[in-house]
Amino acid sequence: MEDYEAILNAIMAHLNPNDIPKDETIPVGISNRHIHLSQAAVDKLFGSDYQLTKLKDLSQPGQYACKECLTICGPRGVIEKVRILGPVRGETQVEILQSDTFKLGIKGALRLSGDLRNTPGLTLIGPNGSYEIQQGVIIAKRHIHMLPEEAERFGVTDGQIVSIDFEGERGGSLNNVVIRATANSGLECHIDTEEANALGVVPGTSIKIRK
Amino acid sequence: MEDYEAILNAIMAHLNPNDIPKDETIPVGISNRHIHLSQAAVDKLFGSDYQLTKLKDLSQPGQYACKECLTICGPRGVIEKVRILGPVRGETQVEILQSDTFKLGIKGALRLSGDLRNTPGLTLIGPNGSYEIQQGVIIAKRHIHMLPEEAERFGVTDGQIVSIDFEGERGGSLNNVVIRATANSGLECHIDTEEANALGVVPGTSIKIRK
Numbered sequence: 001m002e003d004y005e006a007i008l009n010a011i012m013a014h015l016n017p018n019d020i021p022k023d024e025t026i027p028v029g030i031s032n033r034h035i036h037l038s039q040a041a042v043d044k045l046f047g048s049d050y051q052l053t054k055l056k057d058l059s060q061p062g063q064y065a066c067k068e069c070l071t072i073c074g075p076r077g078v079i080e081k082v083r084i085l086g087p088v089r090g091e092t093q094v095e096i097l098q099s100d101t102f103k104l105g106i107k108g109a110l111r112l113s114g115d116l117r118n119t120p121g122l123t124l125i126g127p128n129g130s131y132e133i134q135q136g137v138i139i140a141k142r143h144i145h146m147l148p149e150e151a152e153r154f155g156v157t158d159g160q161i162v163s164i165d166f167e168g169e170r171g172g173s174l175n176n177v178v179i180r181a182t183a184n185s186g187l188e189c190h191i192d193t194e195e196a197n198a199l200g201v202v203p204g205t206s207i208k209i210r211k
Numbered sequence: 212m213e214d215y216e217a218i219l220n221a222i223m224a225h226l227n228p229n230d231i232p233k234d235e236t237i238p239v240g241i242s243n244r245h246i247h248l249s250q251a252a253v254d255k256l257f258g259s260d261y262q263l264t265k266l267k268d269l270s271q272p273g274q275y276a277c278k279e280c281l282t283i284c285g286p287r288g289v290i291e292k293v294r295i296l297g298p299v300r301g302e303t304q305v306e307i308l309q310s311d312t313f314k315l316g317i318k319g320a321l322r323l324s325g326d327l328r329n330t331p332g333l334t335l336i337g338p339n340g341s342y343e344i345q346q347g348v349i350i351a352k353r354h355i356h357m358l359p360e361e362a363e364r365f366g367v368t369d370g371q372i373v374s375i376d377f378e379g380e381r382g383g384s385l386n387n388v389v390i391r392a393t394a395n396s397g398l399e400c401h402i403d404t405e406e407a408n409a410l411g412v413v414p415g416t417s418i419k420i421r422k
Contacts, residue, residue, distance in 0.1 A: 098408035110380050110411075141380075163383070169321050169352075172374070172385040174409075197309035198385075198409035200321075 024154070025206035026144060029059055029188045030196040033100055034083045035070055035124070036093040041133075045070065045126025052086045059186040060145060062087065071125040072096075076105025078125075091116060094124070094137045097194050101139070111138040112178060143178040144189045144209070151181035154209055158182070164189060164207040170200030173210075235365070236417035237355060240270055240399045241407040244311060245294045246281055246335070247304040252344075256281065256337025263297045270397040271356060273298065282336040283307075287316025289336075302327060305335070305348045308405050312350070322349040323389060354389040355400045355420070362392035365420055369393070375400060375418040381411030384421075 053067040101108040109119040158181035264278040312319040320330040369392035
């Protein structure tokens with residue numbers, strides 16, 4: 001009995017309750033191609049002072065899918081019915097899939113959202129006209145949204161690069177997943193539909209961070 | 212000098228020249244959706260005794276891409292300009308991407324080529340009419356073609372499951388890659404365009420087997 005208590009005490013002495021996450025898993029969100037518009041783009045594409053219509057809320061607080069879709073056009077081809085996400089942003093950003101770069105005939109730029117310098121442009125077509133952007137087309141770098149306090153709990157920092165693993169028939173690993181630890185974040189790992197399809201990831205999947 | 216020679220002899224005694232592959236890398240081939248037709252399907256879709264037109268040879272000996280394309284139709288949608296690969300086979304087989312299952316409105320079946328039991332069907336549309344298959348639509352399981360003597364050199368056997376790793380900005384790993392060691396094979400690892408795009412794989416990439 002003494003031995004048992006000694007072992008238990010030795011273990012407890014090395015454990016800090018704050019070091020033990022209640023749940024280490026992170027839900028995965030799968031993004032298809034989509035568009036974030038500036039107000040200037042909304043005005044040109046839909047008419048002056050048009051307000052986008054919320055269809056449903058997304059996992060990131062304040063973000064929502066809109067009823068409205070647009071056609072995107074590159075020098076080689078077009079893609080119809082690309083969903084707009086709200087609310088409006090300072091700069092228009094179009095997130096496409098790697099395969100879309102071939103359909104559209106534009107180069108792919110693998111970037112985090114908002115990092116738009118030296119990215120390609122394209123033309124958006126809406127019910128009220130077209131709107132050409134000189135830059136703003138990206139393929140989203142896979143990333144994990146979390147609050148700063150969640151980053152602390154997971155033992156990671158904003159900007160850190162981690163890997164994630166998937167089980168199953170098409171299982172495998174994705175490296176170079178960027179931690180995005182910011183206030184007002186919903187805990188979620190974002191990959192695109194090509195990444196999800198390649199690894200057999202379905203909605204409802206959760207992952208753990210591998211450092 | 213004696214020490215040096217002794218070490219060298221000790222090393223050489225454990226080396227068998229046949230155990231050292233000249234090159235351990237395997238080229239990667241990236242497959243888009245495509246169709247293999249039976250002669251009955253060719254007759255119906257293009258007219259009796261029509262001969263498919265070779266466009267270019269593929270890496271697997273005797274296999275070639277054809278000039279002809281078809282439209283494939285499911286209950287929810289169609290995909291146009293799907294390339295036919297020759298020569299004709301005993302049974303029609305349509306290899307699609309996971310994302311195509313949503314466009315077409317059919318379930319995906321992850322299979323090796325030729326394993327068509329309990330797979331979905333669809334309708335093919337050609338210049339001479341349509342041809343419905345009750346089964347034969349698969350998403351190809353990633354695999355590595357090689358000769359039996361190459362399998363021996365790599366230390367793997369037909370049917371063995373291995374993993375492959377990719378470097379780069381979108382690097383990662385794919386598990387459950389099937390070794391297909393058969394006579395008359397060209398050494399090549401086959402993944403589809405979604406797998407290639409998710410891992411940032413471009414034509415000319417080579418991989419090594421990880422057991």
